[in-house]
Amino acid sequence: MAATATLNVRMPEDLKRNGDMVLSRAGVSVSDAVRGLYRFLESEQDVPAWVLCERREDAFGERRRLLREIAGIAPLPDGFSLDDVKRERLARFFEDGEAR
Numbered sequence: 001m002a003a004t005a006t007l008n009v010r011m012p013e014d015l016k017r018n019g020d021m022v023l024s025r026a027g028v029s030v031s032d033a034v035r036g037l038y039r040f041l042e043s044e045q046d047v048p049a050w051v052l053c054e055r056r057e058d059a060f061g062e063r064r065r066l067l068r069e070i071a072g073i074a075p076l077p078d079g080f081s082l083d084d085v086k087r088e089r090l091a092r093f094f095e096d097g098e099a100r
Contacts, residue, residue: 007034018090 023033040048050063064082 020030023030049066
């Protein structure tokens with residue numbers, strides 16, 4: 001068996017909770033997700049653009065643009081708010097502030 005290493009990452013609690021819910025719905029553990037990122041880093045010898053844009057001021061807008069480009073999705077219609085969609089989706093998984 002290969003030697004293992006442990007990562008400790010600090011992040012806002014709500015970011016972790018919301019991310020954990022997404023991974024759970026997909027049947028993916030946090031460890032699997034992190035291992036997948038590290039496998040990508042190892043095989044590509046590069047950092048994904050969506051990780052690099054995290055440090056910029058408009059990280060969310062830039063990340064959305066990059067993800068749309070990767071997925072080949074057409075530009076969003078005027079007046080469409082991804083933040084509203086995010087709030088609506090999160091509301092489906094919360095009831096009185098607790099995860100369902």
